[in-house]
Amino acid sequence: MPVGERPDSESASGVSSTLSAVNIDDITSLRDQHPAWRLLRANNAPLVLSFLGQFFVEENHGASSASQLVDAFDEHLYAIHAHNPELYTREPLEYLDEWAEAERGWLRKFYPVDSDEVHYDATSAVEKAYRWVQDLQSRSFVGTESRLHTLIEILRQIVHGSETDPETRIAELERRRAEIDEQIEMVRSNRWDPLEESAVRDRYQLFSSTARDLLSDFREVEENFRKLDRTAREKIAGWDGSKGELLTELVTGRTDIATSDQGRSFQAFYDFLLSEHRQSELADLIFAVQRMPVVDVDRRLRFIHHDWADAAERTQQTVRNLSEQLRRFLEDQVWLENRRVLDIVRTVEQRAIQVRNTPPDAELGLVIDEPGLPISLPFERPLYEPQPETRVDSMIEPETEEPVEYDALLGQRFVDATRLAENIRALIPRRSTAELTDIINFYPIEEGVAEILGYLALSNDDIRIDLHDGEETIISYTDIAGTPKRATLPRTTVTRL
Structure with missing residues (x-):
């Protein structure tokens, strides 16, 4: 079919009917099961959307305690009852x-x-339903020009960003440089025209909708990470197989999320927010736009970058909870194994005492022939050595107040995954394999068991971590408090690709 030519009506109708036949079951399932659709069908949907949408979406509150949410809900109901006392008469x-x-x-x-009070947090279904209701409201101005420019710019980034021919890339960059030089000459000769008021409002409307959509996407990303955390906890609670198999599944699931398109995009966005220079530039740009008289200012967008940072931090906290769960699992398993060893030793001691008190019959014992008689000379024994006199001082010295160190309580330690990857690259050549214990012997553990988990969770493009469940290895390390410890893991190999 030539470029730009539309398909005929018969083929288009066939494609449409095929898509409808495929999607009708999915749509029916969403209508019956999806919480957002169920919310839109509820009798008290106006109350749910008006309160939860204002509190969690517009004001960007995260998980809130029951007392805080009840107070806010009580004020919301009070405003409703001022106009209609018979509506929504139940307790908040x-x-x-x-x-x-x-x-x-x-x-x-x-x-x-860290709290004994119940907390509530809105799900992504509330966010989706609230956004859909907002889109139903009529708008006095609908911008289209900025959206077209944005689409064209995105297409340029896709086409030219994926180009592998250096000459083509250079030609495109030179074309863009020529355009910039032409614009500079126009400004110098005072032949440039600033944006019209309608164009400014058009672009500001696109920025406002995109900024709010970002917050909505964060809540959905957080929910996806929370599902992974809940799945990991369920596996740990009900696992009855080997520890190596469980570690493989948990680390693989964590790696899959981090390396997925959603995980990479979120990490790139979070890294952007952590840049002080970019944050300052973004804040200055928003402040300058808000001061323009032609813009219908949305007060919430003045500090929208802070809302982004809060939402991103809540998402990162969910990921930290998963890593913390892995660390606790390893420590609990080491403690259980040590306790098992002590139980076995205690059992051997009890059996030895029983055999001593009631020795077995002669025919059940073992007879060992000695090659000769032992000879013990008198002077082989050590001479008597008088013990020094022990003096006991029963006076107890008065207690002295010692300064309390708060650094250990307030300090937070994080494992640098980049440093671990550099350790591997410095020791292992490409297309080679080494034991994890060899790497740790050369670069001793500094951050405790969290650093061992860091090695297991590495997922770089040129590094692969393999766990061999059939064999075990013991890693000796010193924890953050300086206490020597040992961790039993499946034999782990590191491969440079």
């Missing part, structure tokens, strides 16, 4: 518990690790 906490039930799925109800 009853509504919250109902919305957190599994058959609704609009709120997530849980207890944080």
